[in-house]
Amino acid sequence: MDNNPVYTAIIVDDEAPARSIIRHYLGRHANVEVIGECANGFDAIKMVRDLNPNLMFLDIQMPKVSGLELLEVLEDAPQVIFTTAYDEYALKAFELNAVDYLLKPFSLERFDAALNKALERLAGGLPAQRPPVEEIRNENPEKLNRIVVKKGSSISVIPVSDILFLEAQEEYVMIYSGQGRFMKHQTMHYYESHLPENEFVRIHRSYIANITKISKLEPYDKDSYIAVMPPDHRLRISRTGYRKLREKLGF
Structure with missing residues (x-):
């Protein structure tokens, strides 16, 4: 009997092809279940509250609310892997205690490396703590x-x-x-x-x-x-x- 835990994930990205790639890559991992996806920060905050996922794949540049701004207002954030086409936000992302920062387009190998780091954090029970925004x-x-x-x-x-x-x-x-x-x-x-x-x-x-x-x-x-x-x-x-x-x- 397989006693390995199954972790839940949501995907937040305003581009449908980007969400599709992440969902496809996650389909190779039986211990991760995608339980939701959305295209903006407004829907994401409700999804985090309602579904309480273990992991979130989060784009940065999105209409209305950026991924960084979303993370500011989440009280109980899951482990976060940022996915973005812009490299200038990497420092802020890691200061927010992100698991990893994937620069689009990313390979399957790079994706798996980031996911493995997130799973290690989850298995170790590490909280997704973030320092004060100031x-x-x-x-x-x-x-x-x-x-x-x-x-x-x-x-x-x-x-x-x-x-x-x-x-x-x-x-x-x-x-x-x-x-x-x-x-x-x-x-x-x-x-x-x-x-x-x-x-x-x-x-x-x-x-x-x-x-x-x-x-x-x-x-x-x-x-x-x-x-x-x-x-x-x-x-x-x-x-x-x-x-x-x-x-x-x-x-």
Whole structure:
């Protein structure tokens, strides 16, 4: 009797031929069962939640949400093998603790080598732990133009221009936007250094404000002010934050 475990896998790629190749290669491995496939990150997050796969083959460049952004918002990610036509994301992929990074077009031998590494991890019970996103991106100082967030089983993409302000919440940050409010497991320091500095100012240790959304400033007491933002948010401004605002707004 064969007691070898059977592991489950899903395939996430916006190109049907790419998914077909991976499915064909996996068909040679009796100990891996493909239980789902999809073409975008929005469907993938629901599939991971509903099917709880052991392994995910994940493309990086996909419409709406990239593979890297998807991995940011997955709380219990499976072991991940990235499959992509672009080599510039390899460092980020391995910093996310990916099992491997397959550059399209990849051979059967290269695929099998990556799969074997994943199966070794699974057999050893190794978790698919990932470091905080700010550690991943500190070496890549480009400014954010959007933030991918998750609420329940759905993913939303928020343009930074739609953000009103961010509020510190212990180990999390609450993002307030025109689409609602969303929690991210990141730091204020991360957003302070990655949001466009011509639009966002750290006005208080608890707040980063989009200065284009401030409707007015009101006195709070003798030496401090309140930033009024739509629809009815009133944010404390520290002395340092007020000085930054004056420099930025030129008053």
